[in-house]
Amino acid sequence: MKNFHPFTSLQGKFTLYLSILILATMSTLAYWNISREKKLMQDVIVKEGKALVESLAISCTNTMLYEEIGLIEEGGLLDNYISDLMQRKDLHIIYAMILDSKGKVIAHSSMNEVGSSYQDEITEKILTSWNTLLQYPSENVLDISSPLAISTKRWGTLRIGISLENLKKEVSSLALKYIFYTGGLILLATGVIGLLFGFITKPLKSLTKEMDGMRSGTDPPPFSETADDEIGILRKSYYQLLKRIKDDENERERTQRNLFLTEKMVAIGKLTSGVAHEINNPLGGLLNCIYHFKRRDLSPERQLEYLQLMEDGIKRIQKTVTNLLEYAQTPDPERSATDFNFLIQKSLSLLDYQIKKKQIEVVKEIPEKLPLVEVDRNQMSQVFVNIFLNSIQAMEGGGTLKIGAGVSDGRLVVTISDTGKGVPEDILPKVFDPFFTTKGEGTGLGLWIAQGIVERHGGTIQLSNGEGQGAIVEIQFPIDRK
Numbered sequence: 001m002k003n004f005h006p007f008t009s010l011q012g013k014f015t016l017y018l019s020i021l022i023l024a025t026m027s028t029l030a031y032w033n034i035s036r037e038k039k040l041m042q043d044v045i046v047k048e049g050k051a052l053v054e055s056l057a058i059s060c061t062n063t064m065l066y067e068e069i070g071l072i073e074e075g076g077l078l079d080n081y082i083s084d085l086m087q088r089k090d091l092h093i094i095y096a097m098i099l100d101s102k103g104k105v106i107a108h109s110s111m112n113e114v115g116s117s118y119q120d121e122i123t124e125k126i127l128t129s130w131n132t133l134l135q136y137p138s139e140n141v142l143d144i145s146s147p148l149a150i151s152t153k154r155w156g157t158l159r160i161g162i163s164l165e166n167l168k169k170e171v172s173s174l175a176l177k178y179i180f181y182t183g184g185l186i187l188l189a190t191g192v193i194g195l196l197f198g199f200i201t202k203p204l205k206s207l208t209k210e211m212d213g214m215r216s217g218t219d220p221p222p223f224s225e226t227a228d229d230e231i232g233i234l235r236k237s238y239y240q241l242l243k244r245i246k247d248d249e250n251e252r253e254r255t256q257r258n259l260f261l262t263e264k265m266v267a268i269g270k271l272t273s274g275v276a277h278e279i280n281n282p283l284g285g286l287l288n289c290i291y292h293f294k295r296r297d298l299s300p301e302r303q304l305e306y307l308q309l310m311e312d313g314i315k316r317i318q319k320t321v322t323n324l325l326e327y328a329q330t331p332d333p334e335r336s337a338t339d340f341n342f343l344i345q346k347s348l349s350l351l352d353y354q355i356k357k358k359q360i361e362v363v364k365e366i367p368e369k370l371p372l373v374e375v376d377r378n379q380m381s382q383v384f385v386n387i388f389l390n391s392i393q394a395m396e397g398g399g400t401l402k403i404g405a406g407v408s409d410g411r412l413v414v415t416i417s418d419t420g421k422g423v424p425e426d427i428l429p430k431v432f433d434p435f436f437t438t439k440g441e442g443t444g445l446g447l448w449i450a451q452g453i454v455e456r457h458g459g460t461i462q463l464s465n466g467e468g469q470g471a472i473v474e475i476q477f478p479i480d481r482k
């Protein structure tokens, strides 16, 4: 039975497609959810940071105002605010400072920054803005600043930096969770598909095994009922198909046998009616002669004439019976490697007298070296004599008898053509029938006997009309016949 590659099997394909689907869905879901989550967390940080800075800005502004009008002595109050700010652990503040209106640091979470003056782009913006500003000096830092001002009077700016490192960490851990869930889901899907397919393919595999075990032409094993599901239906259909094939095969065999029998009956019918005709005719003549002899009313000349007629009739019956016997008793060919050049020449020499008498020119187009073919020489000579005789008989006033031979497609091909009267198209299909003759003196067995011999040698014989005048007989034999 065929083993499936994990990626070409249905199970493999299903797992792959489902994994891709899960991966795509989870990635989209993760992207969407992580972005949303990140934005929400960032919004909370911004909101809290802003509220913190804005509320502390009021205290800082008041302190600076009271100090200016001499109500209080500053004496480290601003530094206190800054260090209070730095105590807030929830916001991850990394720096806090108060700048004066020129950008000089008045108070700072890192003491040694006090006194320095910032001139960078972000500070420029902060100093000129009259609103709370949110800026990102780097990817992971949120800078919130609020002016320390009342109406148009400004004392400076409160500014804090919040680290977004934690936010990033939380986003990463969320992404990791998604990767973990996706992997888990894919594993689960593979397991479920494996189980499901095992369940579905088990009966399929056993059906395949059954199919493998069945040979065409053999009777399908008895059908045993199975589940009523799709596979059960498939199995049932397969059994029905097998049964139909078997029935069709039986029917074909029956038809073939009938056809063979019919052909045989037709052949026997032709033969017996031919025999009856060929023997009955001369017998009728003979009976007629006997009748006249019995009446003793024949002159001596007539008696001689009748005796001659009787002899002819008996000879004719003898010829027919001899031919038939010869055919019926033709033993299996006694094969020996034969040179057709020699065989054709020998057959021609048997007909020398008729050839000379009718002044027929014989043209041989046979290569000197022909492959030897295993045939029964006597039988094959009889074939050629029959065919040559037909040609000679067809060429009443002389003509040309052409004999060619050659090898084509592993077969020896011999063609015999004449310049005789040819064969009328309507009798062409009958020339190989036993007793079919258009000649008064013929038995009509010549071609029938020749065909029998050629076919027993595994060859074929055909008669057709030549392109110009006359008939052509073509005989083919397989060369490699062991």
Ligand SMILES: Nc1ncnc2c1ncn2[C@@H]1O[C@H](COP(=O)(O)OP(=O)(O)OP(=O)(O)O)[C@@H](O)[C@H]1O
Pocket: 386, 390, 391, 394, 418, 420, 421, 422, 423, 431, 432, 436, 437, 438, 439, 441, 442, 443, 444, 445, 446, 447, 448, 470, 471
């Ligand atoms: N070369 C040919 N030219 C024309 N007609 C032919 C030729 N060969 C065969 N035939 C036709 O085929 C018929 C059957 O030939 P076949 O050799 O079987 O019998 P036959 O020659 O008539 O009688 P037999 O061979 O017993 O003397 C012939 O009567 C003839 O009409």
Ligand SMILES: [Mg+2]
Pocket: 386, 389, 390, 442, 446, 447
């Ligand atoms: Mg003949």
